[in-house]
Amino acid sequence: MQTRYFALRDYPKGTPSRELFDLRSQELPGLDDGEVRIRNSWLSVDPYMRGRMSGVKTYVAPFELDAPLEGAAIGEVIESRHAHFKAGDKVRHMAGWRDIAQLKGDVLEPLPDMQIPEQAYLGVLGMPGMTAWTGLNRIANLREGDNVLVSAASGAVGSLAVQLAKARGGTVVGIAGAADKLEWLEQHDIRAVSYKGKDARQLSADLKEACPEGFDVYYENVGGDCLEAALNNLKVGARIAICGFISSYNEEAPAPGPSNLANLLIQRARMQGFIIFDHWTEYPHFLEEVGPRVAQGEIDYEETIEEGLERTPDAFLNLFDGANRGKMLVRL
Amino acid sequence: MQTRYFALRDYPKGTPSRELFDLRSQELPGLDDGEVRIRNSWLSVDPYMRGRMSGVKTYVAPFELDAPLEGAAIGEVIESRHAHFKAGDKVRHMAGWRDIAQLKGDVLEPLPDMQIPEQAYLGVLGMPGMTAWTGLNRIANLREGDNVLVSAASGAVGSLAVQLAKARGGTVVGIAGAADKLEWLEQHDIRAVSYKGKDARQLSADLKEACPEGFDVYYENVGGDCLEAALNNLKVGARIAICGFISSYNEEAPAPGPSNLANLLIQRARMQGFIIFDHWTEYPHFLEEVGPRVAQGEIDYEETIEEGLERTPDAFLNLFDGANRGKMLVRL
Known part of the structure; x- marks a missing residue:
């Protein structure tokens, strides 16, 4: 085959x-x-994959050139020589x-088996959803009534982060670009x-207008001006969870960081990076x-779908143009 | 009078x-x-005072123009109409x-009454010492065997930080400038x-050579290139305690931050600002x-002393030229 x-x-x-x-x-x-053979039905493309294309070991080994790329996928077992799996089983894996x-x-x-579409296990109930939940709860220690700011707020991670934060009762502000994304947030x-x-x-000024009291939590997906603006709008004791810096992933040379890190001092704030694989043992708790x-149906999750294996690189590259609302997926 | x-x-x-x-x-x-009247014998000058000269409220109100400046001091009561104090008592205060x-x-x-020179309560057993101890223990969660990096390592705060860190058994590296400071550290x-x-x-390269395994803790007093270099030498799970950014206090315009904040993500590291006044209830524990x-005599503390009230501004300004080893003081 x-x-x-x-x-x-x-x-x-x-x-x-x-x-x-x-x-x-x-x-x-x-x-x-x-071993098991699987026919993939859905492929995930995610911003973190750009890091594996740098040829340098960061927190995960780089992709090998000329070898099959890797990433989360959903599929159906078509042949099995493993006792736990039989043809027809639905599975998630990294191939x-x-x-x-x-x-x-x-x-x-x-x-x-939760009566939801299988591709949700690549998005809202997959790595991106788990990332939103972990960043808020385990890294930023989200508390009842916290004011929360989320960048890339209509993306796969951000769109769950804003909804989880909103359920805790504080003011939630989302940063996004396109008009339809802003509208989705307002809805x-x-x-x-x-x-x-x-x-x-x-x-900075616009964030201040949106939430004059400032933020207890900043969920960071973007970096650059978003981080600088957020640092100008922290409350005392604020916590910043750094999930990613998508604005810099395609930069050829390192860009300068924010000029206002002193706000961490002035506001006694904390900024912490995390990587979801470190927290995966908590997945059952999240689920x-x-x-x-x-x-x-209490949580709204959006999907942007490309059709066919051939479109996988396009789906991936579109992530950096902000072309996706919610989870970017490829349907085979 | x-x-x-x-x-x-x-x-x-x-x-x-x-x-x-x-x-x-x-x-x-x-x-x-x-009320009580005190003849001051020692005055403290500290980098944080520069922040109070900006005319802008940060975490503490700015100094009032044309009013007496404030700062830690040691003196002897010469007249008292307060039941707890009598002439001859030694006290510390902020006037x-x-x-x-x-x-x-x-x-x-x-x-x-600990049989140590009174001015030590402005330095190693005063606010700077308490700042070193709090940053390491309460902010950076210093653990046995941690490798620790300290910037401004021969200053009032840094010189205690390196000694407290060293007592925990890991490799300790101090960044300083002048030859006599480097020598003091080596000793x-x-x-x-x-x-x-x-x-x-x-x-970055020199820090890597000094401690190839990287640092569990970075005690930050300086900012600028020191922070950038430290971010290149973090171990997984590192903690950065931000005590100050003295390199930027006299800048007229904000300088760009480090271009490598992504290392916080890659190393799942934490960076946290703190202000010692928030932790002052722990002072008895520290003492x-x-x-x-x-x-x-297990802890070596150095002092740089200017003589006479007239020299107080010079003592303060010298802090930013790196002219002090250990605590900068004025003796009256």
Whole structure:
């Protein structure tokens, strides 16, 4: 049986060009004992993948050139030589960017049966959702009534973060760009602030207008002017959870940081980076808390879907243009 | 009775000029009930005072123009109408920058009797010492065996921080400038790294050489290139306690921050600002732990002393030229 997969021809400098992603095919060997073959139905593309394209070890090894790229995926078992899996089982795994995956059964996660569409386990109930929940609760120690600011607030992570924060009763402000994203935020009773065409100074002023008392928590996905503006609007004792700095992932040279880090001192504030894989043992706890709310329709999650394996690199590259609302997915 | 005091003629922009500090005198009114008159013997000058000269409220109100400046001081009661104090008592208070202070007795702290020179209560056992201890223990959660980096490591705060850290058994590296400061560090078995004539890249490389495994804790007094270099040398789970950013206090315009904040994410590190006045209720605990070690000569503390009230502004301004080793004091 053939698998078709994307491989990277070279490590990009700056914004990756579409041509670096090469669609290849390969004959799969027969299944070994303990192995499972899966037909992928949904692939995830996520901003963190850009870090694995740098050729440098950060918190995770870089992608290998000319080898199948990796990422979260959902699929159906089509053949199994592992005792826990049989044909027809739905599973989640990390062998994305391809149509057919062949893996040790030990690395597969069976999908829970919660009466929700399977692709939700790549988004609101997958890594992005878990990231939103962990950043707020475990890193920023979100408390009842906290005022919360979220950047990239209509993205896969941000759109859950604003809703989880809102449920705790404080003022929630979301930063986004496009008009439809701002509208989505307003529909959910989130105060929406656009970053478009603004420098840090103007964005600071607009955040102040949206929440004059300042923020107890800042959920950071973007960096750059968003971070600088947020630092100007902290309450005493504020906590910043750094989930990502998407504004800088495609920069060829390091950009200067915010000029107002002294606000951490003045406001006795804390800024902490985290990586979701460190917290994955808490996934069952997250699922138990957030899963039923998703199943009952209390949490709105959006998806931006590209069709077909061939579109996977385009879906990925669109992340950096802000083209997605909610989770960016590829349907096979 | 006359008091002689320094007042600020105007709020400085950039490095304050000596002429902004005006020595004045004033006839003191008679003592009211509950008041105490003190002859100051030692005055403290500290970097944080620059923040109070900005004319802007940060975490503490700005100094009033044309009024006596304030700061920690040690003196002897010469007249008292407060039941707890009598002539001859040694006290600490915040009415520095003057020779005679007249205050409500309620704001005075009697000096503990620990057989150490009284001016130590302005330094190693005063606010700077308490700041070192709090930053390490309460903000950075210093643990046994931690590798610790301290900037301005021979200053009033840093020189205690390196010794407290060293006692916990890990590698301790101190950043300083002048040769005698580096030597002082080496004498205390602290690995000394000079920042002189280096950019952040070179300083990063030198820190890496001094402690190849990286740092669990960074005690930050300086900012600028020191922070950037430290961020390049963090271990996973590192904690940064931000005590101050002395490199920026005299800047006229905000300078860009470090370009490598993404290391907070990669290393899942935490950076937290603190202000010692928030923690002052812990002072007795600090004194109990550190006081006996100072009395027994286990902790080396240095002093840089200017003589005479007239020299107080010079002592203060010298802080920003790195002219002090250990605590900068004025003896009256």
